[in-house]
Amino acid sequence: EVQLVESGGSLVQPGGSLKLSCVASGFTFSNYWMDWVRQTPGKSLEWIGEINTDGSKTNYAPSIKDRFTISRDNAKSTLYLQMSNVKSDDTAIYYCEGMGFAYWGQGTLVTVSS
Amino acid sequence: DVVLTQTPSILSATIGQSVSISCRSSQSLLDSDGNTYLYWFLQRPGQSPQRLIYLVSNLGSGVPNRFSGSGSGTDFTLKISGVEAEDLGVYYCMQATHAPYTFGAGTKLELK
Numbered sequence: 001e002v003q004l005v006e007s008g009g010s011l012v013q014p015g016g017s018l019k020l021s022c023v024a025s026g027f028t029f030s031n032y033w034m035d036w037v038r039q040t041p042g043k044s045l046e047w048i049g050e051i052n053t054d055g056s057k058t059n060y061a062p063s064i065k066d067r068f069t070i071s072r073d074n075a076k077s078t079l080y081l082q083m084s085n086v087k088s089d090d091t092a093i094y095y096c097e098g099m100g101f102a103y104w105g106q107g108t109l110v111t112v113s114s
Numbered sequence: 115d116v117v118l119t120q121t122p123s124i125l126s127a128t129i130g131q132s133v134s135i136s137c138r139s140s141q142s143l144l145d146s147d148g149n150t151y152l153y154w155f156l157q158r159p160g161q162s163p164q165r166l167i168y169l170v171s172n173l174g175s176g177v178p179n180r181f182s183g184s185g186s187g188t189d190f191t192l193k194i195s196g197v198e199a200e201d202l203g204v205y206y207c208m209q210a211t212h213a214p215y216t217f218g219a220g221t222k223l224e225l226k
Contacts, residue, residue: 035215037163045155045163045206047215061214062115095162101153101208102174104162 002026002103004096009108012086016112022079022096022105029077030054032099036070036081038092039107046092051079064090086112116140118207120218126226127197135221137207139188144211151210154183154192157220158203166205167192197223 008020022034036048049060051070058070069082079096093107117140127133143150154167165174167183170190180195194201202225207218 044219045208045217047208047217059213100165100168101155101210102165102168104164106162 002099004098004103004105006094006096006105006108009094009110011111011113012083013114014087014112016086017082017084018086018110020081020083020094020108020110022081024077024079024096024098027099027103029072029098030074034070034072034079034096034098035101036068036079037095037097037104038090039095040089040092048081048094083110086110088112115214116143116209116212116216118209118216118218120205120207120221123219123221125221125223127223128226129197129199131197132193132195133197133223134194135192135205135207137185137190137192137218139190139209141212142187143190143209144187149211150186152183152185152190153208153210154181155206155208156201156203157206158200161203163206194223199225 003025006022012018035050039045049070051058055072067085071080091112095104095107097104119138121136143152150170152170155163157163166177166181171183182193184191204220204222206220
């Protein structure tokens with residue numbers, strides 16, 4: 001069974017940093033591009049970015065570029081999202097997804113507030 | 115960025131009724147590789163999004179065949195042939211042809 005489990009969400013102050021993790025199981029993680037998507041309270045979904053299979057290529061949404069970094073550790077089947085200089089607009093549930101958006105994690109909540 | 119406009123924003127239906135949701139793109143979603151990266155998702159209350167349709171018209175694994183997708187270029191449609199109670203929630207279209215990938219604002223399907 002394919003599973004994606006996010007963790008690391010918490011309350012963080014504006015300007016602070018946070019690192020999210022997504023542990024994958026049930027499929028060959030190293031064979032698939034992976035994405036992060038977020039959902040702000042009561043609003044639609046926003047694609048954050050993606051990473052290729054070996055971690056050598058990433059693409060980001062303009063809204064988070066230069067503040068967020070996506071990386072992966074294929075040996076640990078884990079996807080990461082390093083968030084820095086966070087703003088109140090970054091408050092959201094963060095989902096990892098894979099295999100062509102076929103599988104999503106349960107999400108982890110990030111709240112940016114002083 | 116590509117803008118996806120979904121209509122209607124709210125859809126009221128009775129069980130067994132057939133309904134359609136429209137998704138219009140601000141530019142063609144036909145990729146240079148010949149594929150059209152248009153997806154449909156359902157998000158039930160309190161759950162993560164679930165992929166229903168990929169590449170315009172391909173049914174996701176385990177998705178009931180009362181769901182169907184169609185369209186090309188800039189106009190796409192999701193049809194539910196006989197709404198069931200488990201279909202209630204918010205439907206989103208998404209494009210992954212042009213970065214940054216973008217989602218529609220959503221269509222809430224509720225019981226009439």
